[in-house]
Amino acid sequence: MNTNALCAIALGSNLGNSRATVTDALKSLSAKPHVTLIAQSSWYQTAAVGPPQPDFINGCAVLQIKMSPQLMLETLLNIETQFGRVRRERWGPRSLDLDLLLYDDLILDTPTLQIPHPRMCDRAFVLVPLAEIAPDWIEPVSGRAIAQLVQAVDCSGVVRI
C-alpha cells in the first residue's frame, strides 16, 4: 500500500512500570518505517473498566502511516508482545494494550479487525485523550465528532497526570 492514511491508536497499561511502558511503546511505534507521529495526548490515570484491578495509564496518538489496516494491527500486536504482553483473561490486567481506533473514515468488520474500534464510543479512557488531539475527527459509525462523543460519557474516573 503506497498511500498515506491517518490513524488513531489507544495505549493502555496497568501492570509493571506502566508510565515507562506506554511512553517507550509509542517511541518504538513512531520509529517504525512508514509511521510518522502527528500528535500525542497527555497521559491519564484511569479507573479500570471491567474486573477489579489496578488503575490504568491511558493515552492516544494520531499517526500518519503507509500501511494497510491489517498490517498496522500486526505491527501493534508485535509491539504488545515486545513489551511483555501475555494474554490472560478478557479485560484483565495487562502490561500493554494497543488498539487501532480509527483509520481515515474507514469502516471495516472482519473476524480479526474491526474499525472503528467497536467499544471506543463508550470508553472515557479513550475519548478523553483522543478529544485532546483529534476533537473534530468524525467516528464514522455514529457520525459524531470525538468532541461530541466525549460529552456523552462519564469522565470522572479519568485524571490527567
Ligand SMILES: Nc1ncnc2c1ncn2[C@@H]1O[C@H](COP(=O)(O)OP(=O)(O)OP(=O)(O)O)[C@@H](O)[C@H]1O
Ligand atoms: N480495532 C482493533 N484494535 C485492536 N485489536 C482489534 C481490533 N479489532 C479487532 N481486534 C482484535 O482483538 C484482539 C485483541 O483483543 P484484546 O485481548 O487486546 O482485547 P481486550 O483489549 O481485552 O479488549 P478490548 O478489545 O475491549 O479492548 C486482537 O487480536 C485483534 O485481532
Ligand SMILES: Nc1nc2c(c(=O)[nH]1)N=C(CO)CN2
Ligand atoms: N481504565 C481502563 N480500563 C480498561 C482498559 C483500559 O485501557 N483502561 N482496557 C481494557 C481492555 O482493553 C479493559 N478496561
